[in-house]
Amino acid sequence: MDLQLSVFLLFILFTAGHSLDCYKCLSETGSCAGQTAKTCPSGYSQCESATVIAQVGDITSKVKAKDCSVACQSGSMNLGIVKMTSSCCNTNQCNAQDAPDPSNIPNGKKCFSCDGQTCSKTVGCSGTEDRCIKATGTFGGQSVVVKGCASKSVCDATSVSSVEGISCCEGNLCNGAQSVTQSFLFLCGSLLSYFLMH
Template identity: 65%
Template sequence: MDLQISVFLLFILFTAGHSLSCYECTGLKGSCAGQTVKTCPSGSSQCQSLTMVMQFGNISRKVKMKDCAPACDSGSTNLGTSKSTTSCCDTDLCNVQDAPDHPSTLPNGKKCFSCDGQSCSTVSCSGTEDRCATATAIYGDQSLLLKGCISKSLCDAAVTAFNNFNLGSISCCEGNLCNGDQSNGAQSVSQSFLFLCCSLLSYFLLH
C-alpha cells in the first residue's frame, strides 16, 4: 500500500510540473519550414495550427501559423476570397503537421453571403462550417465588411477576439443565407488592407 501511495504521489508531482511544448512559427509566405519548439506558458493547454489562403484577383497569398493556446477550437472559415483552417491538439509537439489548406471540398448543403469589402456574392459552405458570419473590421478610420461561412467553434472564438481587442464586431447565424447581402456602411478598401486585416484576424484567432 505504501508503494502504491508513493507511486501515485510521484505521478501527481510529475504531471503538475510538466509544461506543454508546441511548435511555433509565423509563415507569412506560406511555409512553416523554420518552425521552432516552444515551452508553453502557464495556462496554455493546447497546441494550435492555422492555415489561411487568400485570393484577390490574380494575387494569391498563404499564411501559416503555429503556437500554444489557452483554448483552441478546430474548424474552418470561407469568406470567398479567403479560407482558413484551424487544427487543435493537446499533447507535446502534436501540431507538427500544418493545418490543411482546405478542410473539406464537399459542400454540406449550407450557403452564405460572402463580401470582401467591395462586392457580395454567395458561397457554398463545407465541412463543419455550420454558421453564416457577418463581421465589420475597424482599422483606423476605415471599416471593412466581411461575410461568409464559419464553424460555430471559430465564431465563438472570433467574437471573443473582436471584443477583447476592439477590432469591430462579428455575429453568426444558423439559417441558409441568413447573413443578408447588404454591404452598406463598409468602405471600399485596397488589397493591402485586406491582407492586413486577414493577417490580424489569423493572429487573434491563435491567441
C-alpha cells in the same frame, strides 16, 4: 495531517512547473518543414496548427502557421478571398502535423461575403462550414464588416481582440448584404490573427 500537507505541496510544486511544448512555424511557402519546438508561456494550454489560403485576383498565397494558443478553435472559415482551417490539441508537440488545406467539397450552404466595397457577393460553404458569420470592428474610426462561412466551433469563439462583435446564423444567406468601408482587409487580418494566435 503532515503527510497530506506534504503530498499536496509536492503536487503543487510538480504541476506548477509543467509547461506545454508546441511546434512553432510561420511559413509563407506553404510548408512547415524545419519547424522547431518551443515551451509555451504560462496560460497557454493548447497547440495550434493553421493553414490560410488567400486569393486576390490571379495571385494565390498559402501560409502555414503553428504555435501555442490560449483558446484555440478547431474548424474552418471562408471569407471569400481568404480561407482558413485550424487544428487544436493539448499535449506536448501534438501539432506536428500541418492543418489540412481548406475543403473544396461544397456542402450546399451559401453565405454573403465582402470584397472591400460591398457585402452583396455570395460564397459557397464547404466541408464543416455550416454557419454564416459576420464580424464587425473599428479601424481608423471607420466601421468595418467581414462576412462568410464558418464551422460551428469557430462561431463558438466569444471574444476577439479589436473585433467588436461576431455573430453567426444557420440559414442560407442569413448574414445579410450590407456595404463596407475600405478597411475590409484590416478586419479580415485581425480576425484571422485571432484564430491563429489565440
